[in-house]
Amino acid sequence: MKQKLYIITLLFISVVSFSQNDKQISLEEIFTERKFSQDWVWGLNSMNDGLHYTIINRKEDNTLALEKFSYQNGEFTENIITSNDIEGLEFDSYKFSADETKLLLEIESSSIYRYSSESFVYEYNISEDKLTKINENKIRLAEFSPDGTMISYVYQNNLYIYNVKNKQTIQCTNNGKSNNIINGATDWVYEEEFAIVKGYEWSSNSKYLAYYVFNESEVKEFSMDIFNSNLYPEQSKFKYPKAGEENSIVEIFIYDLNKNKHIQAQINKSKDDYIPRIKWSKDSKLCVQKLNRYQNHLQLIFINPESGEGNLVYEEFDDYYIDIHDNLIFTDEGFLWSSEKDGYNHLYFFDYKKNKMKKITKGNWEVTNFYGLDKENNVIYYQSNENSPLTKSIYSISLKGNNKKLLSKSVGLNNADFSKTYKYFINTHSSANSPNYITLQNNEGEVIRVLKDSKKLNDTLFEYNLSSKEFFNFKTDYNVILNGWIMKPTNFDENKKYPVLMYVYGGPGNQQVLDSWSGHYMWYQLLCQKGFIIVCIDNRGTGGRGAEFKKCTYKELGKFETEDQIAGAKYLSSLKYVDNTRIGIWGWSYGGYMSSLCLLKGNEYFSTAIAVAPVTNWRYYDTIYTERYMRTPQENPDGYDLNSPINYVDLLKGNYLLIHGSADDNVHYQNTMEMISALVKSNKQFELFVYPDKNHSIYGGNTRIHLFTKITDFVIQNL
Secondary structure, three states, X not given: OOOOOOOOOOEOOOOOOOOOOOEOOOHHHHHOOOOOOOOOOOOOEEOOOOOEEEEEEEOOOOOEEEEEEEOOOOOEEEEEEEHHHHOOOOEEEEEEOOOOOEEEEEEEEEEOOOOOEEEEEEEEEOOOOEEEEOOOOOEEEEEEOOOOOEEEEEEOOEEEEEEOOOOOEEEOOOOOEOOOEEEOEOOHHHHHHHOOOEOEEEOOOOOEEEEEEEEOOXXXXXXXXXXXXXXXXXXXXXXXXXXXXXXOEEEEEEEEOOOOEEEEOXXXXXXXXXXXXXEEOOOOOEEEEEEOOOOOEEEEEEEOOOOOOEEEEEEEEOOOOOOOOOOEEEOOOEEEEEEOOXXXXXXXXXXXXXXXXXXXOOOOOOEEEEEEEEOOOOXXXXXXXXXXXXXXXXXXXXXXXXXXXXXXXXXXXXXXXXXXXXXXXXXXXXXXXXXXXXXXXXXXOOEEEEEEOOHHHHHHHOOEOOOOEEEEEEEOOOOOEEEEEEEOOOOOOOOOOEEEEEEOOOOOOOOOOOOOOOOOHHHHHHHHHOOOXXXXXXXXXXXXXXXXXXXXXXXXXXXXXXXXHHHHHHHHHOOOOEEEEEEEEEEEOHHHHHHHHHHHHOOOOOOEEEEEOOOOOHHHOEHHHHHHHHOOOOOOHHHHHOOOHHHOHHHOOOEEEEEEEOOOOOOOOHHHHHHHHHHHHOOOOOEEEEEOOOOOOOOOOXXXXXXXXXXXXXXXXXX
């Protein structure tokens, strides 16, 4: 076949005005001193009046305070609470009661899995300045009832209700048991893949409490040794359903507080169906989302809380899979919903009377975030990539689908946090070479004031000679145009040859090529100072470009993604300033899976790869994620085996570094152990580094600087 010409377009954006100083970046400055941290607004919460907001702030005297500010003029109004008010206790998070007269404070929170945690929880009566501990033990998922008279929580897999007035506690369920029955919370795989931790919801009238019950008894157990410098390691065991194996059996119950009665929701559910979301409608009917195990048929079923009877209101089908989201808002006439059923993710309104969906947003672009509905004015606020897959902007549009307005004027990545009345929003903007610039704007998009400008970081950046991130695209031999970014060495000379380090994630729906300040930006700058070119390319299967681009990898995870990354290396090899014998690639998690595949299948172009916490065979990963894209190993064995790095170790020619945390509950260390066995069996040399007792994120203490020192040294030695 005749080789096709590659097409490249460099897109330059506004950048920070970097100086030409020769100051060198160090790993200590990045990972220990946190010298390059950008500004954020922490713990932001809009007050009911829509005129004020609260944030958590550390004062000069080291006191932790929950502070109240005016949206309009930015003036500090009052300290709602400080750590001095509560005997020096420092709260990790806070929640207001609906009438904002009371607070729930979480103290000494400790993580369980990625999103879940447990804490000592206190109720603080603001007007009475009174602090009450809810339970002597650490508890989970504490929340006020809508009327503020009760606090619900989960303890030892059972659901409890605490009466704020008489301080009495009711145990709602009593069959909770570790690794067996969970009430009111979710199991590991729901938490990780559906991003749902709190497994219960109050009705708006505070009469009913709907809750999940997970029966994990048939789910196989996974165990990990936890060393903790003990003479004999402890063993951590938890239920983890791997692809093709048994899931928890999940049911929904409704607890009637007045009748002290538990009613099961009737949703005609098979044991393999998922329930990714529950939510109460405006008229106190429970909306249960039911999803089949293939995840291509979603139903919205409305439950009568008194009888438990279910009524199917809406359903959606897809040839591939349906992504679960939280874009569901009820009105008196129907509900707002998002779907990519027309090929791009857009907003719709379902009319109860007409029993029909009406499309609100339209175009070959995607709604990337849904902020909510101003019900008083029937105006929707959302984020989209209408201008470019590389950028995200804030818009408003009427419920009828007209009067669309662009509210964010800066090009790059814009994220909004709206007041409860939608009169104001706080916009956090960054671009490829500019850190966070945070402004308060009104709902017409007018900037009222600047909250944070990352001035300290910008002043620091000016001391260094830095590279600018540039965007490009090119066409592959498969006639696909891919987007990428490139960072060239400082003092770049196009007549010289440079080594290249590519970064990849590449997983379904993910995007790394965005006009935004990225997490490893300063580490890449360090490598640019040392003479490396850094490149990232979003392959087929990634997000922002519609369902067809994203879902083309269905049942063949890794195939097209690897082809595209290899095509990227092939393109880079054609550039006169690239040393085509020194192209490396690194990635974490799905990116570790990709970097491994690229080094093996693309050994003609890649000489080095670093894989952090990689999947090495999809048979080792969980049901919900893996089967969404691959179905089960029993149905699709070739899809699993033809794109698993573990089956291609005989192709290894270059330098390979495997890194994993031994206590990774997500991508199990088993993946790396099996990869080691395969490499040894094929007599292939490689390097390995294991972090004892570290999870998927590999952080804590001195770990992160140690990790990136190891990676940096490996890159320098081999590229």
